[in-house]
Amino acid sequence: MSALLSTHGLVARYGDFQALYGIDTEVGEGEAVALIGANGAGKSTFLRAIMGLLPVDPDMVRIDGQPMGGTPTDRMVQKGVAIVPEGRRLFRGMTVEDNLRVAIDRAEHLGRSGGWSLERLHKLFPILRDKARTPVQSLSGGQQQMVSIGRALLCQPRILLCDEISLGLAPKVIREIYAALPEIRAQGTAVIVVEQDVGLAQSASDRLYCMLEGRVTLSGRSDAVTRDQIGEAYFGAGHAVV
Ligand SMILES: Nc1ncnc2c1ncn2[C@@H]1O[C@H](COP(=O)(O)OP(=O)(O)O)[C@@H](O)[C@H]1O
Numbered sequence: 498m499s500a501l502l503s504t505h506g507l508v509a510r511y512g513d514f515q516a517l518y519g520i521d522t523e524v525g526e527g528e529a530v531a532l533i534g535a536n537g538a539g540k541s542t543f544l545r546a547i548m549g550l551l552p553v554d555p556d557m558v559r560i561d562g563q564p565m566g567g568t569p570t571d572r573m574v575q576k577g578v579a580i581v582p583e584g585r586r587l588f589r590g591m592t593v594e595d596n597l598r599v600a601i602d603r604a605e606h607l608g609r610s611g612g613w614s615l616e617r618l619h620k621l622f623p624i625l626r627d628k629a630r631t632p633v634q635s636l637s638g639g640q641q642q643m644v645s646i647g648r649a650l651l652c653q654p655r656i657l658l659c660d661e662i663s664l665g666l667a668p669k670v671i672r673e674i675y676a677a678l679p680e681i682r683a684q685g686t687a688v689i690v691v692e693q694d695v696g697l698a699q700s701a702s703d704r705l706y707c708m709l710e711g712r713v714t715l716s717g718r719s720d721a722v723t724r725d726q727i728g729e730a731y732f733g734a735g736h737a738v739v
């Protein structure tokens with residue numbers, strides 16, 4: 498059986514600069530995979546390449562084994578891939594509810610249906626109900642992240658790509674946000690979490706990949722990889738985790 502999402506020798510460039518050097522990964526239906534690596538390793542580029550935001554060959558990204566690389570983002574959303582992008586990218590000046598309604602309209606337009614509704618989302622993140630009429634720029638960072646996750650969920654994804662959803666947030670808020678992942682997965686939704694906090698990444702995933710300078714340097718079961726293995730893969734040979 499084909500993986501839900503797989504990449505095959507995925508390369509990506511920004512002009513003359515090569516950011517990814519042949520990335521092979523796969524994510525099964527309902528699986529949680531973490532992608533770790535230092536700043537600049539290529540994690541966001543990997544997610545952007547999957548979402549059709551960078552030119553890549555069709556065979557390099559597959560959904561259910563079908564070549565989808567370089568497909569426009571809307572088509573990827575239609576296929577069940579949604580992203581919580583780096584920096585959240587909410588529509589400033591619009592309320593929480595209006596931000597979420599954009600996603601509902603988009604999913605409808607793209608013909609995607611599923612179990613996520615405003616009501617379900619309010620159960621997952623009750624604060625989004627209380628703040629429904631609040632402009633998103635008045636929210637705290639954690640609340641904005643919840644809107645961003647909600648917006649992706651309302652696209653009814655089979656796989657959710659999360660780009661550093663803990664960045665800049667207080668530990669308590671990070672716990673709250675990560676606590677939503679099991680519930681999201683209970684819907685059968687697979688997730689890829691890009692995360693710089695290695696411990697958090699391990700605890701939130703079944704398997705992990707570590708990237709260094711555009712290459713995968715380690716992959717394995719999250720509960721089986723050792724700190725030494727991660728240290729070497731994260732920083733390059735000769736370094737240890739401190
Ligand atoms: N828009 C861009 N133009 C040129 N280079 C970029 C661009 N975005 C990222 N890069 C470069 O690509 C590499 C990988 O970046 P990125 O994927 O953002 O890393 P990460 O998310 O792991 O921190 C870095 O060297 C970065 O400087």
Ligand SMILES: [Mg+2]
Nearest residue numbers: 540541542583
């Ligand atoms: Mg990044």
